[in-house]
Amino acid sequence: MNISVVIPLLNEQESLTELYDWIAKVMQSNHFSYEIIFIDDGSTDDSWNVIQQLSQKDSNVKGIRFLRNFGKSQALHAGFDKAKGEVVITMDADLQDNPEEIPELYQMIANEHYDLVSGWKKKRYDSVISKNLPSKLFNWAARQTSGVKLNDFNCGLKAYNLDVVKNIDVNGEMHRYIPVLAKNAGFSNIGEKVVLHQARKYGTTKYGINRFIHGFLDLLTIWFISRFARRPMHLFGALGVIMLFIGFGFTLYLGIDKLFLNTSGRLITARPQFYIALSTMIIGTQFFIAGFLGEIILRNKEDKKRYLINDEVNF
Structure with a gap:
């Protein structure tokens, strides 16, 4: 099989049939x-019923x-697990990604x-303030932190060698x-392609400004x-x-000062350096404990299912 197209979706019943027809036309013409x-x-909404109808009409259509x-991450994970094509294409279901990009x-x-x-959606039809500017800042931070020089990390339209999707979590x-x-994971040959971005035709976006806040937190996590x-x-x-x-260091200073330099008779516990020394030593011990716990968890972790599948078609 040449291509697996993996499409995560949430409440996109209006666009699914049109998207299927478009993808099928591109695939068949090539x-x-x-x-x-x-x-x-x-x-x-009625998205699952639409998927079932499409799967009955075309055995190439499969549904989870x-x-x-x-x-979305769990949906992609499930799709990657089932994919069999030598090349895996991911795209969104809202018709903002153009299937005509698939052959290239x-x-x-x-x-x-x-x-x-x-x-890379170089020309976008989103709001400049709510999406474009935060997206540019987010992508700049992601490039600087990760070392992967992409202009658009958020673009849902991507292509993968099958080995990649089977070896990342x-x-x-x-x-x-x-x-x-x-x-x-060791797959360093990463490229980028300028793709067409289309205005949303049906429904409303499922992502708000909070996705950029979550994105920056996730960026720290992945770093x-x-x-x-x-x-x-x-x-x-x-x-x-x-x-x-x-x-x-502060403890040593306090000890030397108490034994050899302090002529006023001031109590050590009355000095701010004592509390700095005490706090930093407690925090340092906590960091060590966190490290030990992390090592123990790493060596004893068990894989757990991160999602529950209710139904499948054509698998």
């Missing part, structure tokens, strides 16, 4: 063998229905041997940082994970050593 995997992330809304994305993976190609809200996860996930003691131990060093 003589691709393909599958389209819709992941219904707990929709409360979550028991409730678990988030496929060629970049299959013939130019990129591990991952991310879309997309969880939490880390779908924004799949290129970073891929790089951390930590990429550097210290396998060695938490290296971070917490280093911070603990620094704090303990500061605490012992």
Whole structure:
């Protein structure tokens, strides 16, 4: 099979049939063998019924229905787990991603041997204040922190070699940082392609300004994970050593001053340096404990299901 198209969705019943027709037309005109995997992330509208109808009409259409809304990252994880195409394309279900981009994305993976190609919506039809400016700031911070030089981390239109999606773990809200996860896993040949962005045709956006707040928090998380996930003691131990060093320094100063320099008879507990020494030594010990706990958890962790599937079609 040439291509798996993975489409997470939430309440997009109006756009699904049109999106399917568009993708099928592109696939057939380019003589691709393909599958389209819709992941219904707990929709409360008629999206699942539409997916079932499409799957009955075309066996290339497959569907996964979550028991409730678990988030886009979990939906992508489920789709990646089922995908069988040599190239995996992800796109949103709101018709803002253009299926006409698929053939070129496929060629970049299959013939130019990129591990991952991310879309770049260079010209956008979103609000400048609520989306464009925060997106530019977010992407700048992501580039500086991760070292992956992409202009648009948030673009849902991406192409992957099958090996990439089978060897990365997309969880939490880390779908924004799949290129970073891929790089951390050893897939360093990451490219970018300018893609068309289209105005939303049906419904309303499912993301507000809070996604950028969550995005920056996730950026800190992935920075930590990429550097210290396998060695938490290296971070917490280093911070603990620094704090303990500061605490012992103040303790040494207070001891010398009390024995040799202090002629006023002032109590050590009446001096601010005593509380600085006490606080830093306690904090340093806590950092060490956090590091030890992190190492213990790392060595004893068990994989748990992060979502519950309610129904599937054509698998």
